[in-house]
Amino acid sequence: MDNIAKRCFGCGTAFHEHVPDTPGFNPFEAEKKKAQKKATITSIKVEKSRQADVLFESLDEDKKEFLLSQGTVETGMGSPQNADPHGPSVAISKAQDKAEKRSKMSKIFCKWCRDSVNGKELRLSVAVESKKQLLDQIPKEATIVHLFDAMDFPTTVDFELMNIASKRPGRILWIMNRSDLIMPDNERTQTRLLKYVREELNRIAGVPPNNVMAISSNYNWNADEVFSQLSNDNYLVGHANTGKSTLALYLSYKFRQQGNSRKFWGLGSWSNPFITQQSITYLLEGNKYLTDLPSYPEHATNNIPGGPMRKTRAGNIIESQPTATNTETGVYDYLKPNLVRKLTNGHRLLRTPGMYNCPQVVVSTLPTQLISIGGLVAVKRDSPIHLICWSIFPDSNYKTRVVSSLEKITEINQSTQKTHERWSMVNKHHSNSPLNKKMEIKFGGEGVSLAIRGVGLCHFHVYGRIPEDGVTMEVYSMDNIKIMRRDDILPFIRNPRNRLKELKDSRREAARDKSARAKKKSVAKKRQIATERMQVVDAYADM
Structure with a gap:
C-alpha cells in the first residue's frame, strides 16, 4: 500500500515538480513563495490604508468635508464608510488565513486537479490504454466491485465481466450508483428500483440477482451493506463518473468518521470525469483492502481535442486547438466544457410519482420532422404519427428541439447565435461532425426508452392510430456516442x-x-x- 500522504488527494498521482500541466505536478516552493508574497502585499496595502485613516481623522471637520466633496479620498483610504470596522489587524489576519488555506490546498492537491476543479481548465485524460490493462491488475481471488450509473443505465454496465466470471474464483458485485436520482428515498429504491435492475441484468447477461445492489454514494444509501459483502481484497472498476472514488472514500475507515462523504474533498472524488489517474488503495475496517482503479477508456475517436479547455476570468470558455493525442474520452469530447459538470451531476427522473421531471416535446404528423437531442442524437419515425419525447437531463427544455432535417442540426451546431448555442451541446471541434444512422427500434403503444452515455435518459411515446406492426424509429448520432435501448422504468417504480x-x-x-x-x-x-x-x-x- 502506497503512502497516500505523498499523493494528490484529487487524482492519486505521486507529487512531482518536473513536468508542468501533468497529473501530480505541484511546485511546493513556488506556491509557498507566491502565497507569502500575496499575503505581504495585502498586509502592506492594509497598513497604508490604516495610516491614511489616521491622517484623515487628524484633520479638521472643514478639511474632511472639502476632501470628501472633491473626491480626493481614495476608496478604502480615509473614508469612514469604507474603513474596516474591526480594524486593520483583522483584515491582515483574514489575508493570512486565506494564504494559509491556499497553502494547505497546495499540500494535498496538485495544480492539475486545482485548475480542473476550480473551473480554470477542463482536462480530459484517460490513465490507461485499454480495459484489459486494468482488469489484468486484479488477482483472481479478489472481489470485483463494478459500479454503473442509474441514469444512463445500461450504457455504463460492463457485460464482458460475465465472460471472466466463470474463470475466476473471486466474486463480482454489480452495484448501481446514484439511485437518488431515480427514487426519492432508499425504501422505495430497494423495493421497486432494485427489482427492475436485477431483471434487466439477468435478462441481458445472466447476472445473478443476489450480486446486484442499488446504492447512492452521495447520501450513503446501503453503503454498509456493500461493506458487508466485501472480501479481504477488493477492486473498484467502472466507467467515469459512476461514483467509485466517493464510495471508496466513505467505506474507508479513516474517513468514515467524517460523516457524510459529500462534505469531504477526498482522493479522486470530484464531479469532473477521468480525475483518478492512479490506483489508490484504502484500508477498511476489519483489515479489508479496497483499491480504486482509474476509469475505463471510452470509445476511441479519430479527431479529439486533447488539450485543456480554458476558462477566462469573465467566465467565458475558450476551447484549445485539437491535438494529436487520442484521449479515448468518448462523449465528453463532444460536449461543451461548461456542460460536462452539469451533466455529470445529473437530473432527477421524476417530478411526481408517474411524471417525468421535464417538459415534453411533440412531433406533429409531418413526415419530415425529427427530434434533435442537443445536436448529438436525432430521432426520426417512419409513420405519420405524433411522437412525444421526454428528455431527462439538465437544460433539456432548451436542448431538445423539433427540426426539419439532419442538415438543420449541423447548421445549428455550427451557428454562433446565442439562441442556437442554447439548443446545442456540441463543442466547436465537432460541430461539423455528421450524424450517422445507429439503429432502428420498433415499438408499440408501450413506448421505448433510450439511454445516452454521459447525457441521460430519453423516453419516447406515440399518440394516434398505431400500425399493427408497430412504429419504426431511426436513431442517428455522432460517432462514439453510446446509445442503448432499455425497458420503461415507470411500471416498476410506481405502484x-x-x-x-x-x-x-x-x-x-x-x-x-x-x-x-x-x-x-x-x-x-x-x-x-x-x-x-x-x-x-x-x-x-x-x-
Missing part, C-alpha cells in the same frame, strides 16, 4: 394501488383541512357578530 391510496388519503386530508378552516372562520364570524350585538345592547342601556 398504482398505493398511488391511488395516497391520492385518496391526500384528498381526505385536504377536505378535513378545508372543513376545519371553514369551521374556524365561521366561529370567528359568529363571535364578531355577538360582540357587535353586545355593543349595541350596551349602547341602549346607557341611554
Whole structure:
C-alpha cells in the first residue's frame, strides 16, 4: 500500500515538480513563495490604508468635508464608510488565513486537479490504454466491485465481466450508483428500483440477482451493506463518473468518521470525469483492502481535442486547438466544457410519482420532422404519427428541439447565435461532425426508452392510430456516442394501488383541512357578530 500522504488527494498521482500541466505536478516552493508574497502585499496595502485613516481623522471637520466633496479620498483610504470596522489587524489576519488555506490546498492537491476543479481548465485524460490493462491488475481471488450509473443505465454496465466470471474464483458485485436520482428515498429504491435492475441484468447477461445492489454514494444509501459483502481484497472498476472514488472514500475507515462523504474533498472524488489517474488503495475496517482503479477508456475517436479547455476570468470558455493525442474520452469530447459538470451531476427522473421531471416535446404528423437531442442524437419515425419525447437531463427544455432535417442540426451546431448555442451541446471541434444512422427500434403503444452515455435518459411515446406492426424509429448520432435501448422504468417504480391510496388519503386530508378552516372562520364570524350585538345592547342601556 502506497503512502497516500505523498499523493494528490484529487487524482492519486505521486507529487512531482518536473513536468508542468501533468497529473501530480505541484511546485511546493513556488506556491509557498507566491502565497507569502500575496499575503505581504495585502498586509502592506492594509497598513497604508490604516495610516491614511489616521491622517484623515487628524484633520479638521472643514478639511474632511472639502476632501470628501472633491473626491480626493481614495476608496478604502480615509473614508469612514469604507474603513474596516474591526480594524486593520483583522483584515491582515483574514489575508493570512486565506494564504494559509491556499497553502494547505497546495499540500494535498496538485495544480492539475486545482485548475480542473476550480473551473480554470477542463482536462480530459484517460490513465490507461485499454480495459484489459486494468482488469489484468486484479488477482483472481479478489472481489470485483463494478459500479454503473442509474441514469444512463445500461450504457455504463460492463457485460464482458460475465465472460471472466466463470474463470475466476473471486466474486463480482454489480452495484448501481446514484439511485437518488431515480427514487426519492432508499425504501422505495430497494423495493421497486432494485427489482427492475436485477431483471434487466439477468435478462441481458445472466447476472445473478443476489450480486446486484442499488446504492447512492452521495447520501450513503446501503453503503454498509456493500461493506458487508466485501472480501479481504477488493477492486473498484467502472466507467467515469459512476461514483467509485466517493464510495471508496466513505467505506474507508479513516474517513468514515467524517460523516457524510459529500462534505469531504477526498482522493479522486470530484464531479469532473477521468480525475483518478492512479490506483489508490484504502484500508477498511476489519483489515479489508479496497483499491480504486482509474476509469475505463471510452470509445476511441479519430479527431479529439486533447488539450485543456480554458476558462477566462469573465467566465467565458475558450476551447484549445485539437491535438494529436487520442484521449479515448468518448462523449465528453463532444460536449461543451461548461456542460460536462452539469451533466455529470445529473437530473432527477421524476417530478411526481408517474411524471417525468421535464417538459415534453411533440412531433406533429409531418413526415419530415425529427427530434434533435442537443445536436448529438436525432430521432426520426417512419409513420405519420405524433411522437412525444421526454428528455431527462439538465437544460433539456432548451436542448431538445423539433427540426426539419439532419442538415438543420449541423447548421445549428455550427451557428454562433446565442439562441442556437442554447439548443446545442456540441463543442466547436465537432460541430461539423455528421450524424450517422445507429439503429432502428420498433415499438408499440408501450413506448421505448433510450439511454445516452454521459447525457441521460430519453423516453419516447406515440399518440394516434398505431400500425399493427408497430412504429419504426431511426436513431442517428455522432460517432462514439453510446446509445442503448432499455425497458420503461415507470411500471416498476410506481405502484398504482398505493398511488391511488395516497391520492385518496391526500384528498381526505385536504377536505378535513378545508372543513376545519371553514369551521374556524365561521366561529370567528359568529363571535364578531355577538360582540357587535353586545355593543349595541350596551349602547341602549346607557341611554
